[in-house]
Amino acid sequence: MNKTINVTVNGTKHTLDVEPRLLLVHMIREVLSMTGTHIGCDTSSCGACTILLDGKSIKSCTVLAVQADGKSITTIEGLAPEGGPLHPLQEGFKENHGLHCGFCTPGMIMRCVELLEHNNNPTEDEIRWGISGNLCRCTGYNNIVKAVQWAGAKMRGEETPSTEPEFV
Amino acid sequence: MIAQSFQYESPGTLAEAIALLNQYGDEAKVLSGGHSLIPMMKLRFASPGYLIDINGIPGLSDIKEENGVVRIGALAREADLEHSALLAQHFPIFKDVTKLIADPQVRNMGTLGGNLAHGDAANDHPAVMIALGASVVITGADGEREVPIDEFFYGFYMTAIQQGEILTEIRLPVPAAGTGNAYHKLERKVGDYATSGVAVQLTIGSDGIVTAAGIGLTNVNPVPLRATRSEEALVGKPLTEENILLAAQYASEDCNPSADLRGSEDYKRHVTGVLVKRMIKKAAERAMAS
Numbered sequence: 001m002n003k004t005i006n007v008t009v010n011g012t013k014h015t016l017d018v019e020p021r022l023l024l025v026h027m028i029r030e031v032l033s034m035t036g037t038h039i040g041c042d043t044s045s046c047g048a049c050t051i052l053l054d055g056k057s058i059k060s061c062t063v064l065a066v067q068a069d070g071k072s073i074t075t076i077e078g079l080a081p082e083g084g085p086l087h088p089l090q091e092g093f094k095e096n097h098g099l100h101c102g103f104c105t106p107g108m109i110m111r112c113v114e115l116l117e118h119n120n121n122p123t124e125d126e127i128r129w130g131i132s133g134n135l136c137r138c139t140g141y142n143n144i145v146k147a148v149q150w151a152g153a154k155m156r157g158e159e160t161p162s163t164e165p166e167f168v
Numbered sequence: 169m170i171a172q173s174f175q176y177e178s179p180g181t182l183a184e185a186i187a188l189l190n191q192y193g194d195e196a197k198v199l200s201g202g203h204s205l206i207p208m209m210k211l212r213f214a215s216p217g218y219l220i221d222i223n224g225i226p227g228l229s230d231i232k233e234e235n236g237v238v239r240i241g242a243l244a245r246e247a248d249l250e251h252s253a254l255l256a257q258h259f260p261i262f263k264d265v266t267k268l269i270a271d272p273q274v275r276n277m278g279t280l281g282g283n284l285a286h287g288d289a290a291n292d293h294p295a296v297m298i299a300l301g302a303s304v305v306i307t308g309a310d311g312e313r314e315v316p317i318d319e320f321f322y323g324f325y326m327t328a329i330q331q332g333e334i335l336t337e338i339r340l341p342v343p344a345a346g347t348g349n350a351y352h353k354l355e356r357k358v359g360d361y362a363t364s365g366v367a368v369q370l371t372i373g374s375d376g377i378v379t380a381a382g383i384g385l386t387n388v389n390p391v392p393l394r395a396t397r398s399e400e401a402l403v404g405k406p407l408t409e410e411n412i413l414l415a416a417q418y419a420s421e422d423c424n425p426s427a428d429l430r431g432s433e434d435y436k437r438h439v440t441g442v443l444v445k446r447m448i449k450k451a452a453e454r455a456m457a458s
Contacts, residue, residue, distance in 0.1 A: 001175060020176030020219065023210075042169055044207050045359070047273060056247075056276040062206050063277065066176050067199075067221065111273065132358040133271025 005069035009034070010078025018065045025049045027065035028075060036076040036106050040135070047134035050107035051075045057114040059133070076106035079113070088151040089113060095163045098147030100138035108134045112148050120152050171209035178221040182334065185222050186309050190332040192218040198334060199223070200243060201278035203270070204286045228281075228336060231255060238340040242281025247272070249280060258342055259300065260454060261349035261367060265292050268351070271359045284320070285335045287327040290361040294321060294392030296351055297338065298384030299367035305337035306330075314339070321391045344380075347371040348454025350447045353386055354439050356430060362387040363430040366419070366443035368451040376406045383415070383448075388423035388440050395419040398444060412448050416441040 002017050009032060016031060028037050028051070039061060040048035049061040052074040060073075079087040089109045092098065099105045108131060115122060115130040122130065127145045136144065146161070153160045179185040189196050195217035197205060208214040222228070228243040231252050238258060240249070249255055250266035269275060269283075269292050283293040284304065297304075297317045304320055305312050306329055320328045329335055343349070353365030365386030371379045381402040383395040398415035405411055425436035 003176060019173065021171040021173055021209075023170075042210065044203065044274070047271070050273055057273050058276050059273045061210075062203055062274075064176070064199075064202070064206070064219075066178070067202070067223065069178075115272075129267070129358075130272060133273040 003066050003069070005066055007065070007068045007070075008072040010074055016065070020064060020066050022065040023061055024051075024053075024063040024065045024068055024073075025060040027068075028060060028073075031065075034075055034077050038103055038106060040103060040107075045135065046104070046107075047111065047131075048104050048107040050110045050134065052110055052113065055114070055117075057111045074110070074113075076110060079109070087113075088154040089116070089147070092147040092151035092154065092160075093144075095160075096147040096150050097143045098139065099144075104134055104136040104138075108136065108144060112151070115148065116152055116155060120155050122148065122152060124149075169210055171206070172212060172215040174209075174216055175218045176221065177218065178224050180224055182222075182225055182228075182307060182336070185220055185225060185334060186307065186332060188218070188220050189334070190309060192220075193331055196220055198285070200282040200285075201245070201274075202282075203274050203278045204282065204288065204291075222334065229279075233342065236342045238342055240280055240338045240340070242279060242285075242335045242337055244280050246270075246275035246278045246280070246283075250275065259340070259349055261296055261300070261351045261369070264351040265296050265367070268292060268353050268355065268365075274359075280338055281335045284338070285327060285329055287321060287323075287325040289321070289324075289389055289392045290387040292351070292353060292362065292365055292386055295365055295367040295384030295386040297340075298392060298394045299349060299351075299369040299382035300340050300343075301369070301382055303339050304328075304335055305339065306333050307336045308333040312336070318394060324390060343369065344371050346373060346455050346458060347380075348451040348456070348458060350450035350454060352443055352447055352450075354443065361430075364388050364423075364425065364436050364439040364443055366440065366447045368444070368447040370402070370407070370448065370451040370455050372407060372452060372455045378402045378405060378407050383419065383444065385419065385423050385440060388425040388436055390424065393423055395422060395444065397422055402448070407448070407452055412445055415448060416445040419444040 038048040040046035044062045197216035199221040229241040255262045302317045349369035351367045353362035367384040369382040381399040385393040397418040401415040420437040420441035
């Protein structure tokens with residue numbers, strides 16, 4: 001028996017008729033056609049599906065759409081206004097080569113939005129622990145760490161670290 | 169990947185939730201954090217006909233201290249436990265254990281109550297509750313009952329919670345002065361279940377005699393295990409290297425690990441002994457500092 005839910009997605013209210021077993025990630029991707037959020041595993045391990053639910057980063061593959069009733073979600077599509085400037089994290093990933101294939105990137109960025117909200121000057125260690133729920137098969141994580149630190153600096157209003165490669 | 173169909177209810181009060189559980193009987197499961205249950209449902213290892221979502225019930229996630237008891241609502245999220253100043257004060261063990269549970273996203277949803285009610289010896293909080301001498305409050309149609317943690321775990325996915333009942337609160341006695349507690353688990357990679365995990369709480373008198381010891385073991389027994397012989401090796405005596413090694417040896421003998429991808433039985437016994445030794449020392453350090 002379907003349920004009617006009201007979910008605010010990136011600021012827009014949606015009223016949807018869903019099966020209780022519909023996962024939040026499927027609601028986002030299949031019902032709302034917002035495919036920026038990715039599905040990377042079957043085991044709640046990879047974090048590619050990470051979005052914000054009432055401001056908290058969660059794995060949308062392990063939450064039911066009905067659990068978002070009356071709540072507000074933010075996906076990667078909701079970070080930067082249409083045609084507007086990139087979020088510091090998006091810019092940071094761009095400037096610091098924080099991605100290769102980009103599959104983990106939306107989930108990685110959404111996790112780091114919450115990370116930087118709690119602590120806008122994280123150490124490398126804090127970032128690595130902070131992204132422990134997000135797997136990346138391409139980058140080896142180093143540039144992701146740099147991207148997050150770069151974004152933190154920008155959000156603190158400080159000069160962002162140089163992105164020129166270091167020649168040893 | 170896709171769960172079997174089910175009916176979903178999200179009651180606004182505890183009474184409503186209990187009534188629904190009684191109505192649907194063993195076809196119903198409680199949904200709290202959902203990060204043990206939903207993965208199982210996606211793999212079709214569990215297919216309850218009814219899901220009773222208790223996340224909308226107010227008043228079940230407070231963390232407070234009253235009359236020498238710290239009371240934690242069953243819906244308190246792992247992230248809440250991780251960042252609670254009140255818990256950090258008496259129980260630095262919560263920072264130890266939450267850091268090792270899954271990852272930040274899972275910790276935003278997973279609850280302490282769910283971690284215990286799931287009845288899985290692989291979860292981390294049962295051992296911690298054993299070490300801290302916790303009791304849990306179970307609420308049903310007839311009211312509340314308080315169950316000591318040693319009477320809570322019965323078997324694989326089986327706890328003292330009966331049909332029509334919900335775990336609503338966890339109670340921890342505020343430790344006496346001179347008490348320290350610590351947890352660590354060996355894992356293959358970040359976010360994994362324990363190869364072995366050990367929780368220790370020690371109370372040491374000013375004369376150096378150990379007056380109380382609680383030692384709980386994670387994932388090395390079908391049911392969360394209290395290392396009773398190890399505790400007895402420490403209590404009533406000064407904390408010597410010899411007693412610590414004996415406690416470690418007893419724990420490694422008394423647990424019953426299963427060989428699996430995390431290691432052989434011998435390996436897990438060995439790791440258990442090592443962790444017991446290390447956590448006794450860490451708890452003792454914190455006891456001296458308190």
